[in-house]
Amino acid sequence: MSGPATGAPRGETAPARARPSVLATHAVLACLGGFFFLGSFSYPWTTVEDGTVGPGALPRVAGLALLLIGLAMLRREARTGTVLEGDGHVEEETERTDAEHRTVRRKLAVVSAALVATAVLIPFLGMLPTLAALTLFLTISVERLRWPVALTASLGVLVVCYLLFGVLLRVPLPLGVFDPALWGAV
Amino acid sequence: MIDNLTLGFAAALTPENLLWCFVGVLLGTVIGILPGLGSATGVAILIPVTLTFEPLTALIMLAGIYHGSQFGATITAILVATPGEASSVVSTFDGYRMARAGRAGPALAISALGSFAAAFIALVALTTLAPVFADAALGFGPPEILAVMALGLCTIMVFSGRNLMMGAALGLAGILVSSVGVDVGSGTPRYTFDQVSLFGGLPYVEVMIGLFAIGELLNQLHRGMATPIRARFRDLLLTREDIRRSVPATARGTLVGFVLGCLPGAGTTLASFMAYGVEKRFSRNRDQLGTGAIEGVVAPDAATSSGSNANFIPTLVLGVPGGATTAVLLGAFLVYGIQPGPLLFEEQPTLVWGLLASFFIGNALLLLLNLPLAPVFAQLLRIRYSVLYPLIIVTSLVGAYSVKNSMLSVWIVVVFGFVGYAMKRMNLPVAPFVLGLVIGPLFETALVQTSALGEGEILPLLASSGPAVAILALALALVVGPAAVRAVRSRTRARRSPEASAGAGGGAPDAGAGPAPGGEEVLDAPRRPDD
Numbered sequence: 037m038s039g040p041a042t043g044a045p046r047g048e049t050a051p052a053r054a055r056p057s058v059l060a061t062h063a064v065l066a067c068l069g070g071f072f073f074l075g076s077f078s079y080p081w082t083t084v085e086d087g088t089v090g091p092g093a094l095p096r097v098a099g100l101a102l103l104l105i106g107l108a109m110l111r112r113e114a115r116t117g118t119v120l121e122g123d124g125h126v127e128e129e130t131e132r133t134d135a136e137h138r139t140v141r142r143k144l145a146v147v148s149a150a151l152v153a154t155a156v157l158i159p160f161l162g163m164l165p166t167l168a169a170l171t172l173f174l175t176i177s178v179e180r181l182r183w184p185v186a187l188t189a190s191l192g193v194l195v196v197c198y199l200l201f202g203v204l205l206r207v208p209l210p211l212g213v214f215d216p217a218l219w220g221a222v
Numbered sequence: 223m224i225d226n227l228t229l230g231f232a233a234a235l236t237p238e239n240l241l242w243c244f245v246g247v248l249l250g251t252v253i254g255i256l257p258g259l260g261s262a263t264g265v266a267i268l269i270p271v272t273l274t275f276e277p278l279t280a281l282i283m284l285a286g287i288y289h290g291s292q293f294g295a296t297i298t299a300i301l302v303a304t305p306g307e308a309s310s311v312v313s314t315f316d317g318y319r320m321a322r323a324g325r326a327g328p329a330l331a332i333s334a335l336g337s338f339a340a341a342f343i344a345l346v347a348l349t350t351l352a353p354v355f356a357d358a359a360l361g362f363g364p365p366e367i368l369a370v371m372a373l374g375l376c377t378i379m380v381f382s383g384r385n386l387m388m389g390a391a392l393g394l395a396g397i398l399v400s401s402v403g404v405d406v407g408s409g410t411p412r413y414t415f416d417q418v419s420l421f422g423g424l425p426y427v428e429v430m431i432g433l434f435a436i437g438e439l440l441n442q443l444h445r446g447m448a449t450p451i452r453a454r455f456r457d458l459l460l461t462r463e464d465i466r467r468s469v470p471a472t473a474r475g476t477l478v479g480f481v482l483g484c485l486p487g488a489g490t491t492l493a494s495f496m497a498y499g500v501e502k503r504f505s506r507n508r509d510q511l512g513t514g515a516i517e518g519v520v521a522p523d524a525a526t527s528s529g530s531n532a533n534f535i536p537t538l539v540l541g542v543p544g545g546a547t548t549a550v551l552l553g554a555f556l557v558y559g560i561q562p563g564p565l566l567f568e569e570q571p572t573l574v575w576g577l578l579a580s581f582f583i584g585n586a587l588l589l590l591l592n593l594p595l596a597p598v599f600a601q602l603l604r605i606r607y608s609v610l611y612p613l614i615i616v617t618s619l620v621g622a623y624s625v626k627n628s629m630l631s632v633w634i635v636v637v638f639g640f641v642g643y644a645m646k647r648m649n650l651p652v653a654p655f656v657l658g659l660v661i662g663p664l665f666e667t668a669l670v671q672t673s674a675l676g677e678g679e680i681l682p683l684l685a686s687s688g689p690a691v692a693i694l695a696l697a698l699a700l701v702v703g704p705a706a707v708r709a710v711r712s713r714t715r716a717r718r719s720p721e722a723s724a725g726a727g728g729g730a731p732d733a734g735a736g737p738a739p740g741g742e743e744v745l746d747a748p749r750r751p752d753d
Binding site (some may be wrong): 057060065067069070075079080082083086087088089090091093094095098099100101102105106108109140143144147151152153155157158163164167171174177179181186193197201205207208209210 | 390401620
């Protein structure tokens with residue numbers, strides 16, 4: 037059984053120039069290490085009471101190690117642009133047309149925005165109505181499914197989630213404006 | 223032992239206990255399938271439901287949920303790359319690839335068979351060796367646990383394949399992210415920015431749902447969405463080759479799972495990751511791992527199954543939970559007025575052996591449920607992704623919320639979903655990050671305890687412990703060993719090659735077969751290490 041070939045064909049030579057996506061990946065890792073390393077100085081290396089390992093020890097050591105490894109990888113990439121397995125290189129699909137690229141990017145942006153909007157709306161509209169609305173939006177606006185299919189999927193989500201999480205598992209899902217206590221108070 | 227098992231089966235095989243065992247494994251499978259609703263959450267939520275039951279019946283049902291959820295979690299990990307449990311994250315690496323290649327049926331079937339075989343072997347070992355392990359484990363203190371955690375950290379580097387620095391960097395990133403929250407030793411809040419909701423740290427399950435479920439979903443959208451799989455029924459059956467390749471992987475996974483499952487606190491997640499690491503080292507087909515190799519499915523699942531059964535050794539014998547779910551189960555024991563510990567076997571033999579016997583029955587029921595239903599579950603892949611992905615988003619968000627009934631969980635899923643997508647786009651291996659996230663808190667706990675035991679000194683305590691030294695030597699061998707062997711081989715080859723070229727004039731017989739010498743190797747083409 038042979039694995040599916042991905043990326044450039046074997047035998048392709050390593051690029052001589054540093055790749056921006058790889059540099060960015062290594063820089064982010066180095067910054068993450070630096071953030072935790074510097075932040076660890078807010079916490080003691082050992083505890084005052086008994087001299088045991090304190091809250092600052094692990095993040096300081098691990099943060100410094102990550103910072104140094106990140107910088108070493110940055111240096112290697114900047115100097116040689118060596119291609120390594122899983123090094124942060126972004127492969128661009130060359131088979132797609134510009135129009136297809138735009139469509140995919142738009143869809144990704146809309147779904148990502150819908151995810152964030154869902155998280156924002158749940159406390160106001162309640163968990164299940166928001167998720168049903170999300171399903172309806174994605175199936176109709178993004179996927180262009182027919183109305184009956186989209187409505188069935190959304191209602192199905194609402195009913196199944198209610199039965200499973202609300203009735204069977206008794207998870208206190210947020211009700212938002214549909215909370216009876218809120219209306220009782222009004 | 224035979225007398226004890228007879229007593230146990232007599233207690234477990236009553237119609238009432240059989241019924242609740244079946245309900246437990248069925249509910250567990252459903253809970254495992256749902257992303258975010260892991261076995262620990264499922265058991266915790268259902269403890270109040272069992273309060274009116276007899277203690278043995280209640281524990282049989284709760285243990286059934288535990289075992290069932292391990293099976294169920296693998297189903298979604300394989301079919302939609304959405305692990306229902308942390309321990310089934312590894313199943314996505316090769317299981318999902320197999321599913322996309324039209325081999326979802328064999329992946330699910332071999333997972334069920336491997337898990338059953340591993341569970342059966344582990345249970346025989348559990349019932350036979352429990353007293354022996356009790357003696358050995360009683361001598362395992364913080365230094366030995368610290369050494370085990372160091373071994374786990376070394377597997378991070380082994381995991382990263384040929385790019386050791388990136389593997390180490392992502393492992394460290396995982397450890398650092400896991401350090402957010404209240405420190406285990408002193409109770410000091412770290413990196414919380416005075417947000418009380420972050421005091422408990424970044425919840426692991428939610429991070430996993432984000433990285434794997436939402437991250438994979440966005441990646442699928444980017445790649446233009448995977449086409450539905452139209453697998454014929456005969457494609458869903460296991461071949462003789464599948465079984466031949468799975469047997470040694472199952473044996474290795476079972477052994478790794480059992481050994482780690484016996485250790486208090488190690489849990490099944492570490493076992494599944496380590497089993498995958500062992501396959502990467504020792505499997506004949508290790509080059510195919512990550513591309514849909516059957517060994518990459520069966521070994522972690524066998525380790526999870528074996529480990530989840532072995533987890534009951536420290537739980538029942540020592541009263542120390544083996545993992546998160548057994549910690550919840552330990553709470554259930556206490557709710558029923560039962561104190562687990564060395565005396566439990568003597569004082570409540572019917573309960574202990576009845577529970578152990580129910581594990582055999584539960585695993586057999588799971589096999590009967592899952593094996594015939596594997597092709598049925600595989601039909602899920604026929605659903606168009608445009609319909610499936612909104613459902614994955616919904617179950618991920620509502621499942622994540624139900625873990626702690628907190629909106630923070632939803633936000634963590636969304637944020638780590640974007641992180642997971644970015645990692646997939648940039649071909650970064652997710653496994654080292656995840657392992658760092660799992661081992662980080664365990665490592666720090668062992669570090670603090672060892673430090674406390676040694677009054678601030680750690681190394682003398684480690685050096686004075688034979689088992690700790692042996693485990694650390696193993697860790698060192700794991701990391702340095704392969705590089706050392708490669709270096710010796712390449713030196714030998716270099717010494718021979720002038721003679722060979724002078725003698726034959728042709729190429730060396732194994733030219734190109736082995737990797738180039740040196741630490742990290744340059745690839746002639748970037749590959750996806752995991753997905």
